[in-house]
Amino acid sequence: MEVYTSTACVTILCIIGTLSAQGIPDTGSHGNTGSSGPMESSTPLRCGNESHISSGHSCCNDTLTLGLSHLVADCCGSEAFNPLNEICCNGSVFVRTRADMTCYEGKDRSHSSALSSSTEPELKCGSETYNPKKEMCCSGKPYRASALNKCCGTKVYRLGDDNALCCNGTLYHGVSKKSECVADILYSPDNSTCHLPARARLGEHCCGGKTFNPVTHICCNGHSHLKTNGNFCCGSDVYDHHKKFMKCCSGHLYNVINNKGKAECCGNLLLENKTNQICCSSSNHAILYNTKPNHHCCGHYYFNTSLWSCCAQRLKSTPSPGSHAEERLKPLVDLIPDICNKTVFFGKVESVALDLNKRHIVLKVVNVIEDPWLNVSLDHCNSPVLENGMTYLWEKNGNVYKPLSISFDLISDIHMFYTVCKHKCQKVG
Structure with a gap:
């Protein structure tokens, strides 16, 4: 070898x-x-009069919560919270004492993920209409929205349900706690069976809706740039990799001259303060969190080790004394x-x-x-x-x-x- x-x-x-x-x-x-799948959208959203990027912030009742992505948050009135480690009772957020606590159906609780308030109230989910502030659409079927509810094909399951397992769009019920997914295959202890168009133009090359000369220019997402400005794309921009103060994070170009080029990418955001922030990432999402004691990453989730344990990016509602931070792929x-x-x-x-x-x-x-x-x-x-x-x-x-x-x-x-x-x-x- x-x-x-x-x-x-x-x-x-x-x-x-x-x-x-x-x-x-x-x-x-x-x-x-x-990323093997699409990363979260980098398009700025509106929250009241402010704009924000969903991978870093949440919006509840036109109130912006910084440092907590709506991808992992729920709303408690106008406050966003992490339902993995916190609970909402009568409009107030409390720290969970058990992973299976469910007494958070207070009158002031908003039964929705922390979505931007500018989202249209009624959208189509298959042949039905649904309200994205209160519901989620799973392959044409609407369900009640929650950061702990996840789609698996046309079905929905609750994060932390040890008897349910989603393998590449197929939901399995009644599985043992030792069952695991490898791609779309379910493995259990008693079962080891493996189961724009392009049209050429005469003498011309296209970049977006215009022609360009590939000898002198580079095309980045439909935008043409001189090669003298750089020869690598970052979204629709171009940059020179020799300039150490430029950092490309999933299509977003950042100037990192103030931290001497030591900043890291976390999806389309920049991880600048490694003392107070941590990046948790899976194959589909990368999310920034403010660091907390006794918390570790499990894929793109940040969990309290006294409530949960993690195995191969799967959360389980059984704390493990041996839990430690996952190795993060970059x-x-x-x-x-x-x-x-x-x-x-x-x-x-x-x-x-x-x-x-x-x-x-x-x-x-x-x-x-x-x-x-x-x-x-x-x-x-x-x-x-x-x-x-x-x-x-x-x-x-x-x-x-x-x-x-x-x-x-x-x-x-x-x-x-x-x-x-x-x-x-x-x-x-």
Whole structure:
């Protein structure tokens, strides 16, 4: 088995050609970088007279709550709260003492997720109408909205229900607490069975609704820019990766000159204060939280360890004394340039199997032609969830393998990795 260190030299076209042959598309932009599914919308919403981004704030009765995303919040009157760790009684928020507490049906409670008040009161959900302030739409069927209620295909289940498990849109009831999902397959102790269009134009290239010259310009989400201003896209903007004070976070370009380029991305937001803030992320969402004692991340949720435990990004209403913070996968561009002196490789997850507390993974190393197969074992509960068919950046340290990046599907990410690290193909064993 041969892997490569990122300090050495390979023609960039070599790896790009390999990935293209495997069906990994190049959208030509860093928007939605590092996500196997769509990230939350970066379009500003209205809350009363203020605008906000949903991944960082909540809106209840035209009152804006900073630092708590509406994706994980509920409303208690005009106050947003985290229903994982708090409860609403008669219009006031209290700290939960048990994970299964349900006595929060106070008269002043708003039975809605913390959505922007500007949302239209009636929308279509399949053939029915629904109020997005009070209901959620699950594949054409409306249900009562709550940050603890989640869609699973056309059905809904409650977060923390140990007897229900959603596997890629299929809801299973009556499952054992030890059951787990690997992609759309349900694993249990007694069952190990595996189950714009484009039209060419004569002599012209299009960027949005206009033509452009790809020799002198770069196209970013339909907007043309001179290559002298940079050769990497960030949403509709272009930037020069040599300028350390520019940071691209899921299509949002930030100036980080004040914190000397040490800030990290958390979805489309910027994590600047690592002392008072923490980023919790899953394959679909990345959310900023204000740090609290005895709280850890479980995917994109931030939970109280005295109420919940976490295994492979699944919350369980049984506290575990051994709970600790999950390893967080980061966008590939967020790891540069720190990974440039590490032994890394791109590995595509081909198969996953569970065995007691271990998750065994068959990897296909992308930039190796001869014998590309690699078998890796990870601690199941304390390792990030990895999806079949997705490619991740891995680190090799002796005989230990560790995933570093969230999954990605953009050739431009890999291009930036090789460009910045001046990658060369040096065999290391």
